[in-house]
Amino acid sequence: MRRTSKSGAILALLAIATLLLVALGPAPRALAQSASSSSDTGQSATPEFKNVSDLANKKVAVIAGAMLDKFALEHIPGLKENDLLYFNTNAECVGAVLAGKADAFVTDSPIAELAVSKNEGLAIMPEKLMEDKYGFVLPKGSPHTQELNERLQAYREDGTLDKLRKKWVSSDDTGKTMPEQGWDAPKGKLVVATSTDNEPMNYIVGDSICGMSIEILEMAARDLGYELEYRVTNPGSIIAEVQSNKSDVGAHSFSITEERKKMMDMTDSYYDGGVTVLVREEGFGANKSGSFFDGIAKSFERTFITENRWQLILDGLGVTLLISVLSGALGFMLGFAFVLLRRKKEGGVADKLIHALESLLGGLPVAVVLMLLYYAIFGAIDIPGTVVAILAFTLMYGATSGSIMWNAVRAVDPGQAEAGRALGFGDSDTFFLVVLPQAARQFAPLLIGQFVSLVKDTSVVGFIAVQDLTRVGDIIRARTMEAFFPLIAIAIIYFALCRLLAWLLKKFAVRRFEPKDGPRTIEGVDLR
Amino acid sequence: MSLIEVKHLRKEYPNITPLKDVNAYVDRGEVISIIGPSGTGKSTFLRCLNRLEDPTSGQILVDGQDVCAPGVDLDLMRRKMGMVFQSFNLFDHLLVAENIMLGPTRLLGMGKQEAYDRALELLKQVGLKDKALNYPSELSGGQKQRVAIARGLAMDPDILLFDEPTSALDPSMVSEVLSVMKVLASRGLTMLVVTHEMRFAREASSRVFYMDRGELWEAGPPEQIFEHPQRKETYDFIFRVRSWKWEIHDVDPDFFAMMGSLESFCARQFLGNRAANACQMVVEEIVSQQLIPVARERGLADPGLKLSLSIAEGGNTAQLEVDCDAFAAAGISAEYVLDHADAISVVMLESTTSGHTWEGNVLHCTIG
Numbered sequence: 001m002r003r004t005s006k007s008g009a010i011l012a013l014l015a016i017a018t019l020l021l022v023a024l025g026p027a028p029r030a031l032a033q034s035a036s037s038s039s040d041t042g043q044s045a046t047p048e049f050k051n052v053s054d055l056a057n058k059k060v061a062v063i064a065g066a067m068l069d070k071f072a073l074e075h076i077p078g079l080k081e082n083d084l085l086y087f088n089t090n091a092e093c094v095g096a097v098l099a100g101k102a103d104a105f106v107t108d109s110p111i112a113e114l115a116v117s118k119n120e121g122l123a124i125m126p127e128k129l130m131e132d133k134y135g136f137v138l139p140k141g142s143p144h145t146q147e148l149n150e151r152l153q154a155y156r157e158d159g160t161l162d163k164l165r166k167k168w169v170s171s172d173d174t175g176k177t178m179p180e181q182g183w184d185a186p187k188g189k190l191v192v193a194t195s196t197d198n199e200p201m202n203y204i205v206g207d208s209i210c211g212m213s214i215e216i217l218e219m220a221a222r223d224l225g226y227e228l229e230y231r232v233t234n235p236g237s238i239i240a241e242v243q244s245n246k247s248d249v250g251a252h253s254f255s256i257t258e259e260r261k262k263m264m265d266m267t268d269s270y271y272d273g274g275v276t277v278l279v280r281e282e283g284f285g286a287n288k289s290g291s292f293f294d295g296i297a298k299s300f301e302r303t304f305i306t307e308n309r310w311q312l313i314l315d316g317l318g319v320t321l322l323i324s325v326l327s328g329a330l331g332f333m334l335g336f337a338f339v340l341l342r343r344k345k346e347g348g349v350a351d352k353l354i355h356a357l358e359s360l361l362g363g364l365p366v367a368v369v370l371m372l373l374y375y376a377i378f379g380a381i382d383i384p385g386t387v388v389a390i391l392a393f394t395l396m397y398g399a400t401s402g403s404i405m406w407n408a409v410r411a412v413d414p415g416q417a418e419a420g421r422a423l424g425f426g427d428s429d430t431f432f433l434v435v436l437p438q439a440a441r442q443f444a445p446l447l448i449g450q451f452v453s454l455v456k457d458t459s460v461v462g463f464i465a466v467q468d469l470t471r472v473g474d475i476i477r478a479r480t481m482e483a484f485f486p487l488i489a490i491a492i493i494y495f496a497l498c499r500l501l502a503w504l505l506k507k508f509a510v511r512r513f514e515p516k517d518g519p520r521t522i523e524g525v526d527l528r
Numbered sequence: 529m530s531l532i533e534v535k536h537l538r539k540e541y542p543n544i545t546p547l548k549d550v551n552a553y554v555d556r557g558e559v560i561s562i563i564g565p566s567g568t569g570k571s572t573f574l575r576c577l578n579r580l581e582d583p584t585s586g587q588i589l590v591d592g593q594d595v596c597a598p599g600v601d602l603d604l605m606r607r608k609m610g611m612v613f614q615s616f617n618l619f620d621h622l623l624v625a626e627n628i629m630l631g632p633t634r635l636l637g638m639g640k641q642e643a644y645d646r647a648l649e650l651l652k653q654v655g656l657k658d659k660a661l662n663y664p665s666e667l668s669g670g671q672k673q674r675v676a677i678a679r680g681l682a683m684d685p686d687i688l689l690f691d692e693p694t695s696a697l698d699p700s701m702v703s704e705v706l707s708v709m710k711v712l713a714s715r716g717l718t719m720l721v722v723t724h725e726m727r728f729a730r731e732a733s734s735r736v737f738y739m740d741r742g743e744l745w746e747a748g749p750p751e752q753i754f755e756h757p758q759r760k761e762t763y764d765f766i767f768r769v770r771s772w773k774w775e776i777h778d779v780d781p782d783f784f785a786m787m788g789s790l791e792s793f794c795a796r797q798f799l800g801n802r803a804a805n806a807c808q809m810v811v812e813e814i815v816s817q818q819l820i821p822v823a824r825e826r827g828l829a830d831p832g833l834k835l836s837l838s839i840a841e842g843g844n845t846a847q848l849e850v851d852c853d854a855f856a857a858a859g860i861s862a863e864y865v866l867d868h869a870d871a872i873s874v875v876m877l878e879s880t881t882s883g884h885t886w887e888g889n890v891l892h893c894t895i896g
Contacts, residue, residue, distance in 0.1 A: 419617035424607035524640040
């Protein structure tokens with residue numbers, strides 16, 4: 001036994017090392033350079049591709065469902081549909097460019113600037129695909145349009161807009177604070193409709209709204225003597241909010257277009273951007289020694305320290321643990337109940353029904369069961385995603401553990417039960433004293449393996465908007481635009497968690513079914 | 529009143545009826561050996577007694593109580609009737625001592641220490657005191673069966689049932705188990721033993737049940753069953769188990785298998801060492817020194833020898849017959865064999881047999 005645990009530890013170390021290597025494998029050059037430079041602008045770097053025409057036959061990353069794919073096909077000559085790579089988040093697109101899976105990422109310029117400042121080795125192609133200017137939207141004929149425009153004009157002239165732009169796309173998240181609240185507001189209240197998912201323009205840190213659009217509005221409100229009240233909605237509803245006069249101003253990345261101007265008032269531009277192409281810096285991947293560990297340290301800081309993200313990770317870990325442990329325990333009980341029911345009458349109705357249920361659940365992907373429960377079965381009921389997740393995993397684990405235990409129980413030599421009954425034990429005593437302990441020796445290690453699978457399977461709960469460890473990793477990647485480090489960190493945490501849980505179960509649950517090692521004793525007996 | 533009374537016991541399965549109509553009694557302190565061909569209901573009979581099988585009809589009275597009556601406390605009844613299985617069925621997850629303690633502590637309310645001390649005492653009786661803290665998997669078959677006997681005894685039963693207790697054992701381990709059983713028999717424990725060990729049946733039983741085709745054909749003291757069977761069925765079985773048959777179809781036969789089979793046959797019978805050695809010597813001489821060399825010399829691919837050795841009544845002499853049809857077919861006469869026989873071999877045979885004669889193509893030879 002001693003030797004086993006030692007070799008187990010060595011194995012674990014090896015596994016961690018391998019994991020690190022594999023995780024870093026595609027990304028060493030990215031990590032080596034990531035964030036090691038102090039440059040925040042990124043504009044000074046020379047891009048690997050200078051002109052749009054260089055992108056023919058290159059791989060281009062786009063966000064799925066954001067319409068920029070069509071746009072890229074129209075504006076990049078020689079680009080074919082097969083060359084487009086679709087991802088769900090900005091962070092994934094950036095990661096694809098860094099890892100060399102994609103050569104360019106077509107996106108709005110604030111996102112590109114943010115990515116450049118947060119990742120070493122990226123640059124923005126000087127040639128834009130389209131010019132674009134952002135303004136605020138107001139109801140048609142609003143009395144506030146004129147005064148807002150005057151303030152924007154002033155901020156442009158005194159350099160405030162440039163300063164704010166640099167501030168909100170910089171890599172230094174600690175500097176992104178909002179001005180003090182509590183100025184005099186003799187002219188009353190303005191209601192601002194906005195959303196919280198549009199970094200760096202309007203997003204949320206902790207529980208306060210911030211971003212470039214928001215700060216400009218607040219400065220103007222202070223200068224003009226208004227108080228602001230925010231109505232947070234989803235991006236698609238902001239314009240409707242404004243048009244229906246529910247809100248006085250809409251703040252988002254609203255492009256100034258003639259079409260919009262017909263429907264409502266739009267201010268002048270406070271941000272001159274456009275659709276840009278993010279590419280790698282020229283000479284990317286060439287040796288820049290000495291920066292590897294600096295890069296790791298910075299990535300570590302951003303992933304764990306900045307904005308107290310370790311708290312977020314801990315919360316995610318807590319959710320993963322809660323779902324895993326509760327569904328593991330409840331699922332085990334369910335599986336055991338299945339065994340007891342099937343044992344009553346082999347081939348009976350309960351036996352057949354349970355067998356059918358186990359086959360059904362055994363043939364469905366857990367993500368599908370999860371979404372069926374969440375959207376179809378509990379769709380009409382307001383029930384927390386975590387509860388649905390626990391229910392789904394309890395069912396899944398109950399089905400697998402039930403069939404594993406049942407098979408192990410049936411594999412015990414019938415002669416054992418006969419011997420128990422011949423001694424005078426009743427049916428239940430025979431089962432619990434003779435058959436079950438022997439079956440447990442077989443099924444306990446299998447149940448642990450299944451439980452570890454369960455822990456890993458819980459990583460799909462993000463499908464139903466539960467913030468578990470995996471989801472937190474996604475959020476951090478989106479927030480930091482770090483492509484790899486959060487992934488690796490999450491991988492290591494999962495690995496450690498799985499090993500720890502397996503070890504605990506083995507130590508406290510499985511051992512009791514295994515033959516006694518070491519000096520043999522009998523509880524409650526003086527062996528003499 | 530008898531301890532066990534069985535009346536018109538019948539057990540049916542959908543496609544087979546292992547017990548047709550069995551009537552028997554067993555008195556307290558009796559040791560009953562149940563013998564008979566394989567698959568003729570002996571084990572089923574035993575398993576009906578403690579209701580591991582449910583009889584289809586009939587009555588089983590144990591100590592005056594009908595164990596087939598509805599509402600009978602089976603668990604309580606089984607505590608008074610231990611069972612030893614062919615495949616031991618020790619609880620593999622428990623130590624030897626724990627195997628023996630499980631019943632007394634859980635069913636008889638005995639304290640753990642007392643149960644352990646008693647387990648040690650029982651282990652001492654079966655010669656395994658030093659194995660108390662071993663797992664069953666660490667024991668040999670014979671040791672396991674002795675532990676199983678101790679486990680049965682620990683419940684202090686009135687009756688102990690043995691279901692072919694030595695059939696799964698290597699021949700070398702049979703005697704250690706039989707010895708323990710003989711000791712128990714001599715102590716007055718009521719025992720029913722399904723067995724193929726004729727020597728045990730003859731020496732240790734008070735009565736022998738001969739069962740065949742789902743019926744109890746004859747019950748009586750061993751002398752009656754083995755020496756003077758009253759029924760033809762019994763006589764045929766006893767004769768059958770008393771004869772050994774072997775065929776040789778190759779001029780390079782597997783002598784080891786043949787001699788091994790003969791040796792264990794002799795051991796199962798009541799032959800003493802001398803008689804057993806004589807039988808083995810005669811078979812070996814005749815086959816390997818006389819018949820096979822001739823077959824080789826005459827280029828006989830298949831010597832086609834059919835050997836049959838049977839023990840005569842009383843168990844003092846054995847009769848060997850060798851059917852040499854294939855020799856005759858190849859034109860080899862008895863005289864030719866005799867002429868070519870190894871001289872020393874002939875002398876040796878003459879000293880251990882009361883002569884051998886040819887009758888047609890069959891060689892007869894009386895040993896002892």
